[in-house]
Amino acid sequence: MSDTATIPLSVHQRWRAFWVCVAVAALTILDLTKVNVALPSIEQAFGAGSTELQLIVSGYVLTFGLALVPAGRIGDQRSRRALFIVGLVLFAATSVVCALAPDTSVLLAARLVQGVAAGIQMPQVIGLAQEMFQGEERGRAFGLFGATIGISTAFGPTLGGLLIALGGAQDGWRWIFWMNVPLTLIVLAGVIWLLPKTRDSRPTRLQLDPVGLALFAVVVVALMAPFLLTTGSSDDNPQRWWMLAVFAVFAAVFVWWERRYAASGRHPLVPLGLFAVSSYRNGTLIQAVYFMALPAMFLLTTLFLQLGVGLAPVFAGMVSIGFAVASAFSSYLGGRLVTRVGRPLVVWGLAIVLVSAAALALIAYLVPPGIVEFAMAAVLTVGGFGGGMVIAPNQTLTLADVPVKQGGLAGSVGQLVQRIGTAVGTAVALSLFYSTVFRETAGGGDADIVVYHDAYAIGMISVALFLALALLVGVIDLSARRRAGRLAGRDAARR
Secondary structure (H helix, E strand, O other): OOOEEEOOOOHHHHHHHHHHHHHHHHHHHHHHHOOHHHHHHHHHHHOOOHHHHHHHHHHHHHHHHHHHHHHHHHHHHOOHHHHHHHHHHHHHHHHHHHHHOOOHHHHHHHHHHHHHHHHHHHHHHHHHHHHHOOHHHHHHHHHHHHHHHHHHHHHHHHHHHHHHHHHOOOOHHHHHHHOHHHHHHHHHHHHHHHOOOOEEEOOOOOOOOHHHHHHHHHHHHHHHHHHHOOOOOOOOOHHHHHHHHHHHHHHHHHHHHHHHHHHOOOOOOOOHHHHHOHHHHHHHHHHHHHHHHHHHHHHHHHHHHHHHHOOOHHHHHHOOHHHHHHHHHHHHHHHHHHHHHOHHHHHHHHHHHHHHHHHHHHHHHHOOOOOHHHHHHHHHHHHHHHHHHHHHHHHHHHHOOOOHHHHHHHHHHHHHHHHHHHHHHHHHHHHHHHHHHHHHOOOOOOOOHHHHHHHHHHHHHHHHHHHHHHHHHHHHHHHHHHHHHHHHHHHHHHO
């Protein structure tokens, strides 16, 4: 890997650096969710179609995912601090372009570059935490990181709705991007003045595996593209699904190339040996499937409350505040407990979120408007407590057996599967939601609340199935660990 030596840091230096990293993570994740509520305003401003609107949100996810692994690799070999600065400057510049965009083409192009900026920064957050903390202190750090992810994911729609209410339906969406500029400058100042140097860098040749990088880009685009282009409308082109065949072919070529590249004594883009570590493999799979469910659940709930119940965007977004607060508390608690409790903590958290998702679908049918939003807020608060026991503890368990020098790369792969999961899960849920509305209104006419009840319930089926799959993986991993523990105990007793 890199010829770098870790510099010892004091407790104060470690936590000061970590809070700077937390601010970076909050900034990038917040931009994943707060733009969702702005889509009706952008449609009104530019007359954008459903595919354009989907790409404005999901294109950010796509380029975010593409940048993660190479940025994590560069961060492992060179200066994470320098990458933070590059990513933040680019993020601020593209936010200005988004805010001033005269049409959807400029807005979409700026969002794509903004996703690259976010993807440059996020692996450095995980990598620094992996470098600076060990043992229970690492669990606490990842607990706080998980709380940040939960709050940013759940609070984004509320913040976006509030800015639209302040700025007006026509131009309020621009305020969402303008807000990024001062926030990014504040975080940039923290990176420059508060982030310490964590490694002694020596001149080394940067090893990026360019062929692997090109193959990896094709694999990610081919996997995500058909889902990003799925909007649930009648003009969806069915030929987009052929991209999955392209994905399968290039994924096989990528695996072959990476093994060949590693066998030659060089450093591949993605060390496939990471996935031989069961804790990393299973934890990464849980991340992927869980993030197929969570953002989709928030988006479906917001759509149902806006379109079916008639709530303003700001009030529809506020329903998820309880989830944010509860998940922040349980993430912090889970980070402190995970080294003692282990995988059962994640399994119980997944079970709570699954029950909450089923309860939301029932409430949509059984509780009348005027009360339904409060009932959903209460259920999401309970779900948030479970969600906090998933993200942070699972992050800690996933990286527990990964070498520190591969922390940035391992963390960036984990973030990549989260972004892919978000794109796939959101596209599936939106397709089910809008196709149900289209079908029950026979392609025209106004949809009443019963139609949106049905659309919400059908969309939530996909959420529940993804959560059930994540729970199954967690149970399998827990069972395997317990069997291994019993066998190790028997071997010790014989000796």
